[in-house]
Amino acid sequence: MTVAxxxxxxxxxxxGNQGTLRLYSLQTRDEETKxxxxxxxxxxxIIIDDLERRLQTLEYQEPQYKGN
Amino acid sequence: xxxxxxxxxSSVTLFFLLLxxxxxxxxxxxxxxxxxxxxxxxxxxxIAALMSLNLIPNLAFGFIALGVWVILPIALDYLSLKxxxxxxxxxxxxxxxxxxxxxxxxxxxxxxxxxEELLRELRYKNxxxxxxxEFAVMEDTGDINVFLKADKKPVSSHDLGIKTAxxxxxxxxxxxxxxxxxxxxxxxxxxxxxxxxLETIGVSLDNVFIGQVDSSGDLYLDLFDDTxxxxxxxxxxxxxxxxxxxxxxxxxxxxxxNNEAAKTMYSKNAKELDYIMRKLKPYLLR
Numbered sequence: 001m002t003v004a005x006x007x008x009x010x011x012x013x014x015x016g017n018q019g020t021l022r023l024y025s026l027q028t029r030d031e032e033t034k035x036x037x038x039x040x041x042x043x044x045x046i047i048i049d050d051l052e053r054r055l056q057t058l059e060y061q062e063p064q065y066k067g068n
Numbered sequence: 069x070x071x072x073x074x075x076x077x078s079s080v081t082l083f084f085l086l087l088x089x090x091x092x093x094x095x096x097x098x099x100x101x102x103x104x105x106x107x108x109x110x111x112x113x114x115i116a117a118l119m120s121l122n123l124i125p126n127l128a129f130g131f132i133a134l135g136v137w138v139i140l141p142i143a144l145d146y147l148s149l150k151x152x153x154x155x156x157x158x159x160x161x162x163x164x165x166x167x168x169x170x171x172x173x174x175x176x177x178x179x180x181x182x183x184e185e186l187l188r189e190l191r192y193k194n195x196x197x198x199x200x201x202e203f204a205v206m207e208d209t210g211d212i213n214v215f216l217k218a219d220k221k222p223v224s225s226h227d228l229g230i231k232t233a234x235x236x237x238x239x240x241x242x243x244x245x246x247x248x249x250x251x252x253x254x255x256x257x258x259x260x261x262x263x264x265x266l267e268t269i270g271v272s273l274d275n276v277f278i279g280q281v282d283s284s285g286d287l288y289l290d291l292f293d294d295t296x297x298x299x300x301x302x303x304x305x306x307x308x309x310x311x312x313x314x315x316x317x318x319x320x321x322x323x324x325x326n327n328e329a330a331k332t333m334y335s336k337n338a339k340e341l342d343y344i345m346r347k348l349k350p351y352l353l354r
Contacts, residue, residue, distance in 0.1 A: 003324070010317040017310050020303060027285030029256065030234050036347055043344045047318075047337045054330055 004058040011051045018044045071122070078127070079120040086116050089138045094145070100209045102159050105141065112137040159208040166204035169217070179206055190214060233351040235283055242279030242289070255281055262287075269298060284351075308345070308352040315341045 018041060025037035089112070098109070112134060119130040148155035163175050165186060176186065187198070189212040195201050203215040225232045239251035247259055265287045266273060278290045289298055315338055322334035 003321075006317070007321065010314055010321075013310050014314050017307055017314070020307050024284060024304075024307075027256075029236060029283055033233055033284070033351055036351055040344045040348055043340050047341060050333050050337055054333065057330075 002062065004055060004062060007051060007055050007058060011048065011055065014044060014048055014051070018048065075120070075122055078122060082116050082120045086113075089134075093138065093142060100211065102208050103210070104158065108137055108141045162208055163206045164203070165206055165212065166201050169199070169202055171198075181206070186212070231350045238280045238282045238288075240278060241281050241287075242273070242276045245274040245276055245292075247273070252281075255285070257281070257285070271296070271298070304352040308348065311341065311345050311348070315345065 021037055021041050021044065025034055025041060028034050028037065093109070096105070098106075101109070115124075115130060115134045115137060118124050119127065119134070124130040144154070144158050148158050163179050164172060165175055165179070165181070166172065171183075171186070176183075181189075186204075190196075190198065190201060190204065193212070193214040195204075195214045195216060200216050200220040201214055202217045204212055206212050239255050241248055241252045241255075241257075241262060247262060249259070252258065252262060262279075263273075266276070269287075269289065271289065271291060275291050275293055275296075276289050277292050280288045282288070284304070286303070288300070291298065318334050318338040318341065322331050322338060325331050325334065
């Protein structure tokens, strides 16, 4: 497994988590809970952006593994 | 008119009249009323019974007596709502039986409670050891309530310094295979949402005995068919576990890479994730 594909896997899990979190933040009736979920959503968004940028660099460096 | 018809008629009339009157007298728990209230209930009941059996020759007299014994307690209830003085006059005041862990013998004497009876009442409240009791009071209904010493009280999450997520009451949305619309819409869901949930779990509606939705929107089901093993809602635990995995991945990446900028990016994000996980923990794990 190359570095890029490992990062890709983590990114996929993170995106899945983001989706589940969003679902819960919509479902909950409690304002405080909603606030915590939204904060977590924001943080996961930032991490996803960072990882995607890193992935681009990695794929540029190892173009032979692109798409794996 | 034959006597038995008369008794039948008056009994049926009184049955419904008494039903109405007891509803008027309020829904106070009969085991937790003050002694006087209890007496007024009984007098009203006895008058009604005598009238129903035609033992009171003049029915009008019976109705007058019944009216007095029903209306006066209601009137006194309203008066005691308005005035604290009347409230104390009618219901009496609570009596402190144990203060600072010491039994107040005079007050015990005043309530005509023996030591054994006090101990029995304490045991009802799960206070087997007198040394554990800080404060005990006899309410005007005769109930004894106990306040335990601070170190003997059951521990709460506040004592442990653990943050817990606010949890509203769950709503029952399915009963006996029928969808209850009102609780469902009070949660902000509709029948379609419930249908999708049932389909994901893989059960049909008529197999569900009870379905409850908690405040976070997780559905718990009890089926008629108990041999069916249902997946219990574990989405939140999975979510938290996934976050833990991602956090570990990020830390590994930070250790493996030689690129300085990437290293700081990974470790910064790992730290941020750790922070947010600690905030999410009470909401996702419980």
